[in-house]
Amino acid sequence: MRGRSDVLEPAILGLLHESPMHGYELRKRLNLVLGSFRALSYGSLYPCLKGLVERGWIVGLESTDSGHGVSKRARIVYQLTADGKEHLQQVLSSSGPSTWEDENFDVRFAFFAQTDAETRLRILEGRRTRLTERLETVRQSFARTRERMDEYTLELQRHGLEQVEREVRWLDGLIDNERGRRRVRPTGTGHPTDADSTAAVPQSTPARTTEKERG
Amino acid sequence: MRGRSDVLEPAILGLLHESPMHGYELRKRLNLVLGSFRALSYGSLYPCLKGLVERGWIVGLESTDSGHGVSKRARIVYQLTADGKEHLQQVLSSSGPSTWEDENFDVRFAFFAQTDAETRLRILEGRRTRLTERLETVRQSFARTRERMDEYTLELQRHGLEQVEREVRWLDGLIDNERGRRRVRPTGTGHPTDADSTAAVPQSTPARTTEKERG
DNA sequence: GTTAGCATGTAAGGAGTTACATGATTTT
DNA sequence: AAAATCATGTAACTCCTTACATGCTAAC
Numbered sequence: 001m002r003g004r005s006d007v008l009e010p011a012i013l014g015l016l017h018e019s020p021m022h023g024y025e026l027r028k029r030l031n032l033v034l035g036s037f038r039a040l041s042y043g044s045l046y047p048c049l050k051g052l053v054e055r056g057w058i059v060g061l062e063s064t065d066s067g068h069g070v071s072k073r074a075r076i077v078y079q080l081t082a083d084g085k086e087h088l089q090q091v092l093s094s095s096g097p098s099t100w101e102d103e104n105f106d107v108r109f110a111f112f113a114q115t116d117a118e119t120r121l122r123i124l125e126g127r128r129t130r131l132t133e134r135l136e137t138v139r140q141s142f143a144r145t146r147e148r149m150d151e152y153t154l155e156l157q158r159h160g161l162e163q164v165e166r167e168v169r170w171l172d173g174l175i176d177n178e179r180g181r182r183r184v185r186p187t188g189t190g191h192p193t194d195a196d197s198t199a200a201v202p203q204s205t206p207a208r209t210t211e212k213e214r215g
Numbered sequence: 216m217r218g219r220s221d222v223l224e225p226a227i228l229g230l231l232h233e234s235p236m237h238g239y240e241l242r243k244r245l246n247l248v249l250g251s252f253r254a255l256s257y258g259s260l261y262p263c264l265k266g267l268v269e270r271g272w273i274v275g276l277e278s279t280d281s282g283h284g285v286s287k288r289a290r291i292v293y294q295l296t297a298d299g300k301e302h303l304q305q306v307l308s309s310s311g312p313s314t315w316e317d318e319n320f321d322v323r324f325a326f327f328a329q330t331d332a333e334t335r336l337r338i339l340e341g342r343r344t345r346l347t348e349r350l351e352t353v354r355q356s357f358a359r360t361r362e363r364m365d366e367y368t369l370e371l372q373r374h375g376l377e378q379v380e381r382e383v384r385w386l387d388g389l390i391d392n393e394r395g396r397r398r399v400r401p402t403g404t405g406h407p408t409d410a411d412s413t414a415a416v417p418q419s420t421p422a423r424t425t426e427k428e429r430g
Numbered sequence: 431g432t433t434a435g436c437a438t439g440t441a442a443g444g445a446g447t448t449a450c451a452t453g454a455t456t457t458t
Numbered sequence: 459a460a461a462a463t464c465a466t467g468t469a470a471c472t473c474c475t476t477a478c479a480t481g482c483t484a485a486c
Contacts, residue, residue: 008445024465032360032372037353037379038317044446046467073454075465102253112367138252145247152327157247159385163378164252170374223473239437259474261439289482290437 007034007103008048013080013088014111016058020079023049035106049078057084088114095119100126121178128171135164222249222318223263228295228303229326231273235294238264250321264293272299303329310334315341336393343386350379 008030015021015029023045030040052058060076080088092108092115099108105127112120142157149157223245230236230244238260245255267273275291295303307323307330314323320342327335357372364372 006445022465023467028356032353032356033368035375037349037375041447042465042467043448043469050467073465106371109371110368113365134252138247141243141247150328153248153325155389156321156324160250160252163381166378166381174370221473237437238439256475257437257439258441258476265439 006098007107008040008044009052010088010091011107011110012048012052013057013084013091014107014114016078016080017085017088017114020077022063022075022077024075026078033107033110035103052084053078056081057087093119095122095126097126099123100130117178121175124171124175124178128168128175131164131168131171135161135168138164221313222322223255223259224267225303225306226322226325227263227267228272228299228306229322229329231293231295232300232303232329235292237278237290237292239290241293248322248325250318267299268293271296272302308334310337310341312341314338315345332393336390339386339390339393343383343390346379346383346386350376350383353379 011030011033012026015026015033021029023042027040027042027045030045031037034040049058049060053060057080058078059081060078062074063077064074092111098104100123105123108115108123138161142161146154226245226248227241230241230248236244238257242255242257242260245260246252249255264273264275268275272295273293274296275293277289278292307326313319315338320338323330323338353372353376357376361369
């Protein structure tokens with residue numbers, strides 16, 4: 001009944017740690033953080049917020065005014081409680097198998113700035129291992145069945161493998177970077193793009209884990 | 216209650232059109248066809264097969280022997296009925312908006328060998344348009360919010376955009392190919408791999424849509 | 431003879447979606 | 459004054475997973 005997502009909850013807590021927000025705004029930010037640009041629905045968001053309030057990790061405060069003068073319609077601005085902050089830090093310091101799964105990895109990565117260096121490295125390496133394992137399995141069944149497959153299926157498989165291989169190389173770059181070797185991102189054949197600027201990941205961003213407050 | 220997937224059903228029908236199979240085998244093949252290598256569970260597969268039988272699109276025949284002599288344990292080999300074949304052809308000739316969504320595209324592509332050329336082109340172009348639209352939206356919000364984002368979030372976004380850009384270029388190659396221009400796949404920086412062979416998509420595979428049988 | 435893999439299923443539940451319902455505020 | 463977009467929510471439903479239950483067959 002109540003949505004206890006393992007993806008949504010950390011994402012909401014992480015965003016609210018950066019700054020308090022109301023649901024509608026949260027949703028838009030969430031859509032960028034949550035993997036591949038999919039649109040989260042209110043039907044998931046609001047019940048999840050409700051659950052977080054019930055567990056005492058966030059509180060919702062009515063706000064008629066929101067800074068720039070004119071009184072807008074009443075909206076509920078959510079923010080972390082002391083318990084919520086503590087819980088978030090606990091979540092952010094975890095690095096078990098679930099963190100390197102497809103659904104969870106992106107969200108964890110999105111909040112790496114709030115994660116300590118060791119945990120970052122463990123997650124990146126776990127993710128890398130997971131992907132190379134998968135690569136092995138798929139390559140084998142690919143080799144076994146390639147004669148029986150038509151060319152479209154073949155192309156789909158080949159493309160899928162290539163995508164994962166690229167992902168592994170991306171992780172390699174990030175891991176090297178975390179270790180302080182400052183390897184340059186392999187831009188490869190990538191056409192120049194708005195997005196394709198010099199966004200190299202920092203050598204070591206000081207983790208904000210010490211910011212812990214208690215109520 | 217009964218699983219009426221829009222992804223699973225066409226995939227099953229498509230595979231059974233290639234050759235009759237029992238559930239266990241079907242699952243393994245399905246895992247390769249169904250996007251990104253995820254493992255489909257029996258809890259989805261068998262109820263879905265049941266539903267397909269109920270609607271008369273497939274039949275399950277007990278088989279104690281399976282070709283090479285020794286009598287194995289009883290398994291249920293499923294195959295398409297005449298109605299099922301008809302239905303499949305109808306599904307395969309559709310090219311509406313739903314076909315170029317993330318969840319559906321891969322499955323449709325996997326059965327392109329059974330799809331006529333016009334439909335193939337419409338799906339590829341629809342998919343391309345969908346992706347470039349998404350790219351535009353994300354690029355804009357990326358440009359608007361990049362100052363406020365930490366470097367990890369930035370890197371995640373950049374990587375996400377790059378992935379989609381690459382996907383668009385892949386589609387460009389396929390579209391050119393469908394039009395008979397036989398453009399060579401841009402191998403780029405891709406390391407040589409088992410998968411990275413000469414799997415160029417055919418110029419034009421004759422569609423088997425004329426194979427239609429009636430009961 | 432016991433582990434691993436083949437083979438078929440069911441029941442309960444999780445994580446989300448769509449569609450609905452409502453109303454305020456801003457823009458055209 | 460109409461249309462778009464902001465803002466919050468609920469109910470029903472979908473698709474899928476996990477865990478359970480069962481038993482056969484091959485390999486070590």
